[in-house]
Amino acid sequence: MKDDLNTKIIETHRDVRWICRTLEEMKETDADFEDRLRNLEGWRAERAGGDKRTGGIVAGVSGVAGALAAWLVQWLGVG
Helix, strand or coil: CHHHHHHHHHHHHHHHHHHHHHHHHHHHHHHHHHHHHHHHHHHHHHHHHHHHHHHHHHHHHHHHHHHHHHHHHHHHCCC
């Protein structure tokens, strides 16, 4: 009877150590995953910001070109 109890205690202790080790590995994996996710979010934000700046420049250039075209048509008296 006492041997059964000792065996159960030893097995339980081994299981608890395994569970703790597994939980620690899961925490490390989660931290790595979170770091990768944050890096990806930062990259997408930088890319979106670059796209917005480029879009704004293109819109500004298009506006200036349109204004010049309208002025040229008016100046030439076409239309």
